[in-house]
Amino acid sequence: MLYPMSPKVVELKRKLESFMDRHIYPNEERFYREAEELGPWKVYPVVEELKPLARAEGLWNLFLPESGHGAGLSNLEYAPLCEVMGRSHLAPEVFNCSAPDTGNMEVLERYGTEKDKERWLKPLLAGEIRSCFAMTEPAVASSDATNIESSIVRDGDHYVINGRKWYTTNATDPRCKICIFMGKTDPDNPDRHKQQSMILVPMDTPGIEVKRPLPVFGFYGVPDRASEVVFTNVRVPRENMLLGEGRGFEIAQGRLGPGRIHHCMRLIGLAERTLEKMCRRVRSRVAFGKPVSEQTVTQERIAEARIMIEQARLLTLNAAYAMDTVGNKVAKAEIAMIKVAVPNMACQIIDWAIQAHGGGGTSNDFGLTQAYATARLLRLADGPDEVHRNQIARFELKKYSNA
Structure with missing residues (x-):
């Protein structure tokens, strides 16, 4: 092999494959049935039943690099493990390695304050809550992220957020408690890549409306809980800004x-x-x-x-x-x-x-x-x-x- 696996990865892969055989593949039919019958606004019981089993076997937060919270694997070491989990739609969340939570946890780990980590990262790492990432917008070609029009305006000790987002994964999930929102704090900046910022928005903040789930080829909830979300005069504290204005x-x-x-x-x-x-x-x-x-x-x-x-x-x-x-x-x-x-x-x-x-x-x-x-x-x-x-x-x- 050009990229041989370390003994640690070999052992984790063996444990993952065993768990998949014992718990994931036998429950896939139930998972799809629950997703279809309960819809994207509900928690699927099979996922919650299997998560403690995965955590008990040490198969938890494997994605986190250079961190005391996960297995501390490099991208190269994580690759064969992530491939195993990718064999089933049920698997990634069971191991707390599903998008967009993985990306959001890495953002909080790198750029969040100690207060942010205690309030949001800790329960995400424990699989107690879920999160969403609000970037794409229906009104503009979001493949060019500089087109994003949502606004983040400073008002004293707060920011006021307005915008319409879609394909905001997880927003319909009742466990979704925190959103990382991308919008413009400096729309007139001549450097278009310094107009945007990212800010933490608790999902119970007044002014947030999850309008609807978005189907992917007719599927709701699998493979994605894609959602449309409207933010109207949503006020969040100034300290919720990640890293600083213009650094989105x-x-x-x-x-x-x-x-x-x-x-x-x-x-x-x-x-x-x-x-x-x-x-x-x-x-x-x-x-x-x-x-x-x-x-x-x-x-x-x-x-x-x-x-x-x-x-x-x-x-x-x-x-x-x-x-x-x-x-x-x-x-x-x-x-x-x-x-x-x-x-x-x-x-x-x-x-x-x-x-x-x-x-x-x-x-x-x-x-x-x-x-x-x-x-x-x-x-x-x-x-x-x-x-x-x-x-x-x-x-x-x-x-x-x-x-």
């Missing part, structure tokens, strides 16, 4: 890098699980006198899927190594490359698996439609493909600026 993009740089690579790690696990389902299905079905697995078109797709997964994994491990050794800012190209390559890989493999399952593949019985919704969503979340491709091209062209 600086915080985003620290937050989105790990978030993007975690998404890619999980998607590789989802693609592996999908390929397994595809192989089992085609070996068990007979068409035109022979198993579907013997049809050359099927074999070609299985071969291509294996190649694509291995390529994506190596690219992701390379990005993780770069983040660990040179930092997120220097590793921007590596992060951008995986953010394009991995969701596209997963979309293609899931599409082939749906085709191999026949009509049943388009139902909810095999977990493939839910998987596709996840993969397709991630071609947009944390920056669309087009933005990352443009960034990669600029990095490449810069090499020849003096040619």
Whole structure:
């Protein structure tokens, strides 16, 4: 292996896989049923039942690097563990490693005051509450985050917040107690990347209205509790400002890098699980006198899927190594490359698996439609493909600026 696992990671991976076999896979059907029947405004009992079991086995907050609160793993060490958790929609929250809580916890760990950490980080680390991240807006093309129009205006010892956000993950969850809100404190600043700030907004503050859950390909609550939220004259104390006015993009740089690579790690696990389902299905079905697995078109797709997964994994491990050794800012190209390559890989493999399952593949019985919704969503979340491709091209062209 180019990136061998340490004995510590090997043991954690073994424990994770055992937990998945004993508790996660057997409860997936119940999880999807509860999500469908209870909807995005409720807590799913199966998740709350399994969280204490995961914590008791030491499989908790594995994502946190350089911290006394988690396993203290590097990005490279966390990658194979995150891949295992990504094999099931149920798993990440059970291990307290789900978005956007992971990113929000890292923001609080790095940029929050001791008071913020006591009030918000501590219960998030314990899995007692959840959080949301309000950035994207329906009125502007939020792929260019400098377009964001929501306002954060200083008023004495408070800030007054106004704006309409959507795809604010977790906002419909009754356990969601804190929001990290991104808006403009200095809209006239000539440096467009210093107009924005991030501020902590308790979800019980007057003026916050969670308007509606947003379905992802018709799914509410799985794979995402996407929500539309309106903030009207929401007043929060001055000390809730993170790091200082005009530093929103600086915080985003620290937050989105790990978030993007975690998404890619999980998607590789989802693609592996999908390929397994595809192989089992085609070996068990007979068409035109022979198993579907013997049809050359099927074999070609299985071969291509294996190649694509291995390529994506190596690219992701390379990005993780770069983040660990040179930092997120220097590793921007590596992060951008995986953010394009991995969701596209997963979309293609899931599409082939749906085709191999026949009509049943388009139902909810095999977990493939839910998987596709996840993969397709991630071609947009944390920056669309087009933005990352443009960034990669600029990095490449810069090499020849003096040619």
